[in-house]
Amino acid sequence: MTTSQPPAMSAARVLLVDDDPYILESLGSFLELEGYDVTRAASIERAVDSLAAGRYDLVITDVSLPASSGLDLLRHVRGRQEDVEVIVITGYGTIESAVEAMKLGAFDYLTKPIIDDDVRLSVERALQRQQLLAENRRLKQALSDRYSFDNILSADHRMAKIFEVIDAVAPTRTTVLITGESGTGKSLIARAIHARSDRRDRPFVEVSCGALPDTLLESELFGHLRGAFTHAVSDKPGKFAAAEGGSIFLDEIATASPQLQVKLLRVLQERQYEPLGSTQTQQANVRVLLATNHDLGQDVRDGSFREDLYYRINVVNIHLPPLRQRISDIPLLADHFLRKFQAALGKRVGGFSAQVLECLVHYPWPGNVRELENCIERAAVLCRGEIIELEDLPPALLDHSAPPPATTLAPAHAAVHLKSALAEPERQLILAALRANDNCRQAAARQLGINRATLYKKMKKLGIQA
Ligand SMILES: Nc1ncnc2c1ncn2[C@@H]1O[C@H](COP(=O)(O)OP(=O)(O)OP(=O)(O)O)[C@@H](O)[C@H]1O
Ligand SMILES: [Mg+2]
Structure with a gap:
């Protein structure tokens, strides 16, 4: 690999896959000039080996490779469930494969002949999203470590x-x-x-x-x-x-x-x-x-x-x-069970709609955590989209829904700002805690595990009047 400008220590790592030596060389050099750390692979086998050996932030692959399709590589990457984005390169006039690639979870596609500006923009955006996802995952992990005691x-x-x-x-x-x-x-x-x-x-x-x-x-x-x-x-x-x-x-x-x-x-x-x-x-x-x-x-x-x-x-x-008295545990446990069941079912369900979350925190859960676990398992099985919707919940819970709020809790893979995605569930939790404690802020703060000053600040920021 030749680089005219050595990549910085933290340069994003790109795996470039194409059987055409000209593309490998020219596109590879261009990306290196842009400051990326590029590994070239002339076949899908080489690409899979490289992925097994190291960590990559982005894969750029041609769709038509000898022996197998770049889409197989895309499936392979997605199946590993890592924070790696994939951009596919398609030949002129093969828009069907581009559509197929997007359905399979590719971030973007580029058509040949490749234009420098398109590559630059697409790669930048893919890496931005990749960083957001990695950060999101890291935060979730830190959160679950903080709140988990054994399991x-x-x-x-x-x-x-x-x-x-x-x-x-x-x-x-x-x-x-x-x-x-x-x-x-x-x-x-x-x-x-x-x-x-x-x-x-x-x-x-x-x-x-x-x-x-x-x-x-x-x-x-x-x-x-x-x-x-x-x-x-x-x-x-x-x-x-x-x-x-x-x-x-x-x-x-x-x-x-x-x-x-x-x-x-x-x-x-x-x-x-x-x-x-x-x-x-x-x-x-x-x-x-x-x-x-x-x-x-x-x-x-x-x-x-x-x-x-x-x-x-x-x-x-x-x-x-009982679970109804620890409202802050409801979204935490729901998310935990969702991840458990989606892994078992091989599905990619990213989260809950805000209405679902509202139902979950208002329902009295007579069967406590076990009932919540069963409810999430059922929802994960029934869910057909990326988000659990009201229709996926058992009928008993639906009596506890509220008018639909403006936002939905974003799926883990959508490129949204974490703060704004979390604002609505936070608002719902605070409202529920206030309701459960007859609007007593001291008691609501205690239930939420925060101090009263923090509760005031949050209420002000989220526009809650009590
Ligand atoms: N805090 C928690 N975090 C994760 N999972 C939990 C938590 N609490 C309960 N569970 C899960 O909920 C289910 C019910 O829990 P468990 O069997 O311990 O309840 P229990 O109080 O012993 O119920 P029972 O009175 O019916 O015996 C189990 O699958 C358990 O793993
Ligand atoms: Mg028991």
Whole structure:
């Protein structure tokens, strides 16, 4: 490669693909004179190798290459989902391939004979967009790193406190009671506690106490000897034995029978138990985590849950607020699930329309995060465009839509200014928080995880009167 003017350290990297040596040389030299770092490839194979070996900002490829089409290269680049733009070069009179290329996600096309000014402009614009996308992706990543704790995402200040509690309690052997409505993430929290403890390399055993009848549950937890009851045809170790050295997670603990509650109290107090039908006492080196969506305090007052057991398990209580009370988590989680499902479905859905976002933040989510996850999966499957629209939502959510606002949340690939694209969702979130807190700015600010002065400033900037 000859360069009359060495590219600067940060010169954009361009991969130029053409089987015509004259184009490779002349266009390549022109781009180098423009200050770009150019790699030339005379075949699609060479181009694919170069892409695998290095990072490029832009690919410029002829459409008609020997053996295969430049469109295949375009598909290859798009399939890698990287921030690389593609410009295709088409011969005179082959406009169909240019249209096809644009449909496949090319940024632009140039027709032969190539005119310097066209190249200059097209390359500049492609690189501007490429930088915007790369920056967008970087910001999104930084945002999700900031809000993610293992794989638990949240932007809510109360959840941030919970993450602190998890960090403090994880390395200890303390029993933790996790409460919250169904689908708020209790199981996820239990796993995070185990994963952050020094027991992480030992088993994490999950038992859903509500799923089994009392007698079976007891034998499931503590094991039994052959003949202990009618169907006990052989000895069977229980879940406490399986969790030895690790953690046991007792989900739906409120459903435990009085008899089982006694046994649990003993294992928590003395770390001992006997399998059914055995008189031999076993020692349990197991950390106990529990969850319930019941108000256990109320169950104690009603007499259905032992008070002594309640105090034994309620040493550290992590209470997960319902999703409707952490409005700032709704767009964050929706975006997270959308990315997860679009990757699984192989679709390129970039975001949500502002009306959809409005519905999402207003809907009360009785099934909490699980319901949101299912809703986004459904929408990702149904969505036919680049954006999730109202018609992709389940009917129950549509009662929570508002009159259509002026803007839509831009798809990740549209060349829009990030700030203006984020203004409308931000406005909606602030309005929702104010509504949820009867227009109390202090409470709304707290819910949004910002201070009151910031809220005032944002309200002023976004034209919100409260
Ligand atoms: N903060 C979060 N970030 C990412 N995913 C979450 C979050 N909270 C919950 N989820 C997801 O939502 C779903 C429900 O969470 P999980 O099963 O932990 O809820 P739960 O409170 O245990 O529900 P249940 O009471 O029905 O047992 C899971 O798929 C989980 O991965
Ligand atoms: Mg659960």
